[in-house]
Amino acid sequence: MxxxxxxxxxNELSLADVKARQARLQQAIAAAGLDGVLIYTNHVRSAGVTWVSGFTPYWSDGLVLVLREGLPIFLTALSKRVGEWVKSVAPTFEVAHSPFPGKLAGERLARVGAKRLGVVELDRMPGGVVDEILSILPVELSDVTDLFTAVRGQADRAELDLVRHTDTIAREAFKAGDVASKSAGDFTGPVERAVRLAGAEECYVAVAPDLSRDRRFIRTGRAELGRTFAVRLSVAYNGVWVRRVDTFSSVSEIGARLSSVSAALDRASPAHPVDGSISAFYLPDGARLLDWHIEAPYGTRPLKVVADAETPLAAPVPYAILTTAFSLDGETIVASRPVGLGDISLREAAE
Amino acid sequence: MIGEIRKKRLVEAMLEAGLDGLVLYGNAWQNDYLRYAADFGILEGEGLAVVTRDGDVTLYLDDELEGERAAVECPEVKTVIADDLVGTVSGVVARLGNSRIAAGPKRHLPYGLAARRGDLRFEDATALVDRLLMVKSADELNAVRSAARLADEGYAVFRNAAAAGKKDYELIAEIESFFRNEGVDDNFMIIGVGGPEVRGMAPPLGKVLKPGDLVTTELTPCVNGYYVQICRTLVIGEPNEAQRKVFGIYNDALEAGLAVVRPGVTAADIARAENDIFRAHGLGEYVTSEYTRVRGHGLGLFPDTKPHILEDVTTVIEEGMSLIVHPNTYNPEIGYFVHGDSLIVRADGPEILTKTPRELFSVGVRRAAA
Structure with a gap:
């Protein structure tokens, strides 16, 4: 939750920023000959609606209906009392309530004489919602995940600034962790506290407690920490998700080397291109790459693996998180950083 | 192991219902069905568990990082990472042929899964699984009891952190840090700060606590998958007369609700007992859906599970259920007010789980300056 x-x-994500996104989507809707697009949201599959409205539900779910013209409509079974909260945190759409939000969508579509409705991730839409829509209006449904991905793949300045800010929150929060902690929870408790004190919307922590044995991440706070361990912070701030992994050691010489590597990655990452590859110059001298993958916002998913050594990047993404695992001086190191945050004006010109 | 016990109950229920297979959906918001079968606390993406009548469980996850975590955290369950979750599981279901397969929860089942099943259709597993979720085994109830201790300790942390001048989200930071230290992986929590203008709780809005404010919260830590909730209200500074008077009404309503709890009564009976107290004080309007959602609810693998405690819910309360009774609602004099305790239904009545005193807590204004 x-x-x-x-x-x-x-000041971080303005009404004008969001309206520009809505206008881009509405242009794509018209160009595709659709009457509207429907996007589902809950706090797990929030990214599509967050991008088009700036809103993320803290629990329960809802739909955003974007018609060719006018304000998008947030359709929800949440009460009108919660609706007041929704309006206070997202003045970017109309809020409409019904115990059956799908029926309400059908009624709104009928009002404009809609015949063709695009649905982002149609296969994943809760079946009951689709049944409700069709019970009101026998509209033709089509999956528009590719259309949405193409529109959403274009970065805007507000989003990239938020990515940088969120990564800074994570980087600073790691300073609160005590590398001499015995258990994962002892290290991550103060780190999560720091993330939340910085105004984060959400924070998930996971730990690879002993990198000499296993570099997979788990959530249990009871795990005993080894000589080197990695912590993954997944931080949401104002609708933007960033993952940051750093590797730590209670041995001071190793810890100092890890800090130096971390700082070098911080310098190299923002300008690293998001083209589905990893540059040979990205890792420190002498490092041997073990594994890598790239995550990015995709459809309704805040972050999803979109490329790795075997899978090329299929579509442009607004920004990405590059995770690498490599060995250096006999130690296994895992690191994640946002990439593709280079000069926005250059990116806009290129696009 | 609690996961094995649940799986055994699930398969027994399937056999009793004559089912050959079950498909259970889950995400981090509504994970109870998935966790019942696969014992995995999903956090990102979505998952489907396929259970066959011989007890074989396969967990399908669309998120690679979650797949990696599942392999470590629940190695006894076969995990498959499937980017095309619906397509993959549809293929598995198709191979089961023309057998009786049920799926749930009905409301969340992906459209593509049902569409590809076509005329064969899924039977609705909602009632079958809901019953297992509501009436718990002895081992599950022990897990619930463990979570209750942390709910009480968490509220003590919350109370100690509350002070004039602090921001609402700073209280959340203290709580979450405490819970991570204690190995609590999840917590459902909302908060309200202020006076008569506050009509409910929500995530923090950045409000600064000031003298006279009511600070309401629901804390719901999750231990080994099981949630327990506590609802309390505190005042920054000394409570005024109106706040004391209203607290008395809510405390009476909570005690009235708890007094009714025993096997054989209905959820409606509990709600009515709570609401009658408000009606007796001329506050009947404030127990309607315009001002409040529910008068309590079930607890377990989901923080807001069935039965919902409402005057129109006729679900019979049974031994082995875990619930919270909370007469939370808006009061026109002082604003939104919460007060509630979790319990287990035993043959002789409620076993109250949360032990935090039922008081209108006061946080000294002077502490704030410190």
Whole structure:
């Protein structure tokens, strides 16, 4: 459940920023000959609606209906009392309530004489919602995940600035962790506290407790920490998700080397291109790459693996998180950083 | 192992219902069905568990990182990472042929899964699984009891952190840090800060606590998958007369609700007992859906499971259920107010789980300056 700070911050993501996104989607809707697009949201599959409205539900679910013209409509079974909260944190759409939001969508579509409705991730839409829509209006449904991905793949300045800010929250929060901690929870408790004190909307922590044995991440706070361990922070801030992994050691010489590697990655990552590859110059001298993957916002997913050594990047993404595992001086190191945050004006010109 | 016990109950229920297979959906918001079968606490993406009548469980996850975690955290369950979750599981179901397969929860089942099943259709597994979720085994109830201790300790942390000048989200930071230290992986929590203008709880809005404010919260830590909730209200500074008077009404309503709990009564009976107290004080309007959602609810692998405690819910309360009774609602004099305790239904009545005193807590304003 999302329970960090959620508020509308006009200085970070303005109404104009969101309206520009809505306009781009509406142009694509018209160009595709559709009457509208429907996007599902809950706090796990929030990214599509967050991008088009700035809103993330803290629990329960809802739909956003984007018609060719006018304000998008947030359709929800949440009560009108919660609706007041929704409006206070997202003044970007109309909020409509019904115990059956699918029926309400059908009614709104009928009102504009809709015949063709695109649905982002149609296969994943809760079946009951689709049944409700069709019970009101026998509209033709089609999957528009590719259309949405193409529109959403274009970065905007507000989003990239938020990615940088969120990564800074994570980087600073790691300073609160005590590398001499005995258990994972002892290290991650103060780190999560720091993330939330910085105003994060959500924070998930996972730990690879002993990299000499296993570099897979788990959530249990009871795990005993080994000589080197990695911590994964997944931080949401104002609708943007960033993952940051750093590797730590209680042995001071190793810890100092790890800090130096981390700082070098911080310098190299923002400008690293998001083209589905990893540059030979990205890792420190002498490092041997073990594994890598790239995550990015995709459809309704805040972050999803979109490329790795075997799978090329299929579509442009607005930004990405590059995770690498490599060995250096006999130690296994895991690191994640946002990439593709280079000069926005250059990216806009290229696009 | 609790996961094995649940799986055994699930398969027994399937056999009793004559089912050959079950398909159970889950995500981090509504994970109870999936976790019942696969014992995995999913956090990102979505999952489907396929259970066959011989007790074989396969967990399909669309998120690679979650797949990696599942392989470590629940190695006894076969995990498959499937980017095309619906397509993959549809293929598995198709190979089961023309057998009786049920799926749930009905409301969340992906459209593509049902569409590809076509005329064969899924039977609705919702009632079958809901019953297992509501009436728990002895081992499950022990897990619930463990979570209750942390709910009480968590509220003590919350109370100690509350002070004038602090921001609402800073309280959440203290709680979450405490829970991570204690190995609690999840917590459902909402908060309200202020006076008569506050009509409910939500995630923090960045409000600064000031003298006279009511600070309401629901804390719901999750231990080994099981949630327990506590609802309390505190005042920054000394409570005023109206706040004391209203607290008395909510405390009476909570005690009235708890007094009714025993096997054989209905959820409606509990709600009615709570609401009658409000009606006796001329506050009947404030127990309607315009001002409040439920008067309590079930607890377990989901923080807001069935039965919902409402005057129109006729679900019979049974031994082995775990519930929270909470007469939370808006009060026109002082604002939204919460007060509730979790319990296990035993043959002789409720076993109250949360031990935090039923008080209107006062947080000294002077502590704030410190």
């Amino acid at each position: 999302r329970h960090g700070l959620i508020q509308w911050r006009e």
